[in-house]
Amino acid sequence: MYSVLIIEADSEKRERIVTILELASYQVWVACDGKEGYEKAMELHPDLILSDVNLPTLDGFGILKLLMTRPEMISIPLIFLTGNVEREDIRRGMELGAADYITEPYTESELLNAVEAQIEKVERLKNHTSLLANVNRTQFNNRKEKLDTLFKHKIVNKYKKNQYIFTEGNHPLYLFYVLSGKIKAFKTNEDGKDLTVGLYNAGDFMGYTALLEDDKYSVTTMAIEASEIALIPREEFFELVSNHSSIAILFIRLLAKNNNHKAAQMVQLAYDSLRKRVASTLLFLKDKFDKQDKDKFILDINRTELANLSGTTKESLIRTLSDFHTEKIISIDHGKIEILDESKLKYMLN
Amino acid sequence: MYSVLIIEADSEKRERIVTILELASYQVWVACDGKEGYEKAMELHPDLILSDVNLPTLDGFGILKLLMTRPEMISIPLIFLTGNVEREDIRRGMELGAADYITEPYTESELLNAVEAQIEKVERLKNHTSLLANVNRTQFNNRKEKLDTLFKHKIVNKYKKNQYIFTEGNHPLYLFYVLSGKIKAFKTNEDGKDLTVGLYNAGDFMGYTALLEDDKYSVTTMAIEASEIALIPREEFFELVSNHSSIAILFIRLLAKNNNHKAAQMVQLAYDSLRKRVASTLLFLKDKFDKQDKDKFILDINRTELANLSGTTKESLIRTLSDFHTEKIISIDHGKIEILDESKLKYMLN
């Protein structure tokens, strides 16, 4: 049920409006002068305000002007309903931000249509702009294609292998969108050991956590092969997120997914054997980087990288790989790893 | 620079409008008939549309009606600028959702004021409703007090020690807000070992990750002491987040912070000695649960819990605690732990 606040000094006119609106099933509140009207608006937050222009204590224009200074009231439409038919008055009302200006005499249907139109407009606007209103509806089909074309016109940087993209502790100025290549995000502990906490390839965003948290980067990112990355300026990112609820939802979901994935990894790191962790890393890499067009999936990654992903040392990792090799779970050719028996790897993790 | 699309068939009138608006530094686009106008609007997404009513191929009302069916166009204000001065026409235009209706003849200043007023209105609205527009401004002072009063009227459940609150794999129906007590979130690995991945006390939210991701819970939560928790139904949560950008920002920040914290914990779990992990856990617990009103901070927590927090076994944890005890870093009285030398703990972590 929508609510309407009526501000009208003349009791006869007021009663007529009340009657019409109540018949149409609106929740109706009334105020008899400008001051009362403003106060009730602030208190009750109606869905719409109908106000006369000529009012004791504070006129309709004054009410509107005051309301426009309150951020939480801006979205409430105000319709002037008055005997002032001078063009000058009408223009002034509209320029102050009125949603409509109806001159007397008006018919019941004119009033109802105007009220309904404004409420509907707000409702449509809300559904469109409000974050998460569509959280369950939003689909991300063909996301990559759409985003690629969107960001191709932006600044595109090329990074060589081992080049840093951003560094822990710095302030974020851009959102990064990977067009091609592979990038790792890692953290270093006090002994100088790296743990890879994220991997990105074509179609992934990077750096949004720091932007959304409004804080410094908490990880460092580096290209692990030659990569092309589109840079979206911070302001544009916020603009994008602000105006497109589907994009906001996208990032919220990414954050939530990251969270779950990290929690699962924490359990692994805490309690699982190296064997399990390596198995899990291999499966993760296959899942992340497998190109579906080839039938074979061959991993060309140096041992230190792989160790950092598994949270161990190069030597321990190599021993585990040798084990897998003797067990015919993987084959190693010139350092390149091919998964021969995926099911055995999966079985290890139960 | 704001952009305006002008739809007007009469070239003389059109040129006059273009001149006025260009002088006022607007980016101006023009269309000479209704079809062209609609197409340009869809393509260019101007900040405002000025349209005549009587147009070839598709009249102004038709354009507006079509635009109102497109979610992305709803927020663009359309002003009718026409010689039709019939009340009926004016009402029809406004009822369709026009932002303003200006009748000829009009002055330059009337036009400019109307345009400016509408653009300003959209801008203000955007700043208010749009998510993250205020990301840098939003403060959360007295958050707990405000939220407590907000949620006190909701369903409040009491949980006894060791009672489950929600379980991994189930579907989220509520957002949980902790009024009092302490709760842990944990995950179990295949061998049945638990790792505590989150701790909550009064003023914390739980369960939002699953809600925002629109997926099942990925952790299990259990009260570690008697607790009171307000349940906010799923729909209300979405309503809240949709209508209050500051609340949306709050949850986004929570997600982002969790992410960073988990990444840091992962590095610890992967490479740091048990000693360091236990030191870090003790400091974390002090930070999380310290009541500022007492001068002493005493931890009453069973050894299994503490082990799950540190990612180790009960026995190993106890040995580490004994070491800390002999080194006079902590004291243990009837199982309760008091931190004697916080600086030594911090020094361990470098």
Added chain:
DNA sequence: CGCACAATTGAGAGTTATCAATTGCGGTGG
């Protein structure tokens, strides 16, 4: 061919987990 660097292997040390045994403590019933 030889250099530079990555990958692998080896041996031993260090850390943590496991399993079993013991101690400590609060509560209960005689």
Added chain:
DNA sequence: CCACCGCAATTGATAACTCTCAATTGTGCG
């Protein structure tokens, strides 16, 4: 008031696992 039960905390001995440091082998490339 005291013995005893049940459970948590602690200690002990040993095994398992992973790391460290050093040495060796393999590979790509000029």
